[in-house]
Amino acid sequence: GQQVMQIPQYQHVQEGEDFTTYCNSSTTLSNIQWYKQRPGGHPVFLIQLVKSGEVKKQKRLTFQFGEAKKNSSLHITATQTTDVGTYFCAGASGGSYIPTFGRGTSLIVHP
Amino acid sequence: DSGVTQTPKHLITATGQRVTLRCSPRSGDLSVYWYQQSLDQGLQFLIQYYNGEERAKGNILERFSAQQFPDLHSELNLSSLELGDSALYFCASSTMTDTQYFGPGTRLTVL
Numbered sequence: 124g125q126q127v128m129q130i131p132q133y134q135h136v137q138e139g140e141d142f143t144t145y146c147n148s149s150t151t152l153s154n155i156q157w158y159k160q161r162p163g164g165h166p167v168f169l170i171q172l173v174k175s176g177e178v179k180k181q182k183r184l185t186f187q188f189g190e191a192k193k194n195s196s197l198h199i200t201a202t203q204t205t206d207v208g209t210y211f212c213a214g215a216s217g218g219s220y221i222p223t224f225g226r227g228t229s230l231i232v233h234p
Numbered sequence: 235d236s237g238v239t240q241t242p243k244h245l246i247t248a249t250g251q252r253v254t255l256r257c258s259p260r261s262g263d264l265s266v267y268w269y270q271q272s273l274d275q276g277l278q279f280l281i282q283y284y285n286g287e288e289r290a291k292g293n294i295l296e297r298f299s300a301q302q303f304p305d306l307h308s309e310l311n312l313s314s315l316e317l318g319d320s321a322l323y324f325c326a327s328s329t330m331t332d333t334q335y336f337g338p339g340t341r342l343t344v345l
Binding site: 156158165166167168171211219222223224225226227 | 277326334335339
């Protein structure tokens, strides 16, 4: 079955440093979604990418979808303590719209 | 606030027991998804209902069942509970293929 791998599992940064999490799928994806889960909270939708090579920005967050639609990344510029949480990618493929979630990357920001 | 409600927030029960988790989707959303989140397994898709009908099944145990009622709320029934069933259970709702909006979750502890 489809597998979605996400790295790293954890990332510690100093406030102000950049952060990137990577997502790789074993199959070509029809779309990829990114979610953020704050500690003790629930996953919250951030964005969806659909097109090959697509890049979208939300303030300090930059999302990319690979040309082959098998990988994606989320980059945060100049992290803040409010960025703390676990970032999940979720990809759907093969005509299914049920996304497979990656294991997530937990971002810890040290002030 | 995603607009998805889940009750109860916390549930503590004993092995062998049966519990029911309840979810009300966002107004207008016909699709409901159930997920299990545990530390070692990440976010696992269990089952999806669309307008009262089961649409997709994921890693749902035979001891677990779900249904969606005419008013679109959904219930997840967990029976013959084991220690390993302790986890956060999330419900999410969406329109047919749109992004998913997660509820606050039910934390189940099996003692």
